[in-house]
Amino acid sequence: MTTALSIYGLALRAALAGNHAPVRLVDVTGQHLRSAQVEAWCATSRVGDAGLIDRCVGPTLDVGCGPGRLAAALKPARPSQSAAPGSHTGSEGGAA
Numbered sequence: 001m002t003t004a005l006s007i008y009g010l011a012l013r014a015a016l017a018g019n020h021a022p023v024r025l026v027d028v029t030g031q032h033l034r035s036a037q038v039e040a041w042c043a044t045s046r047v048g049d050a051g052l053i054d055r056c057v058g059p060t061l062d063v064g065c066g067p068g069r070l071a072a073a074l075k076p077a078r079p080s081q082s083a084a085p086g087s088h089t090g091s092e093g094g095a096a
Helices: 004-016 049-054 069-077 087-091
Strands: 022-026 032-037
Touching: 004 022, 049 069
Parallel strands: none
Antiparallel strands: 022 032
8 A cells, every 4th residue: 555655755756856746635535636736846936935934033943844945945044943854955955
């Protein structure tokens, strides 16, 4: 059986490699809810990111469940910030 976490990991790695990585989101019965384009989530910046970063005052925690885009965006504003370990976060300039 393939777990949701392994599917997420495969899609994230594919997107970070520059490949199309669609993911079908389903409910507990298997009914399709919507599709997510993981490569868009892995982009350098998304609509709304700047506003979110601007509202981060003081210590800020990136819990490490994504590609590290927000942790990398925080680094110029807060060089002393730290983030949960993550290989992509480090490669994007965020602390890992």
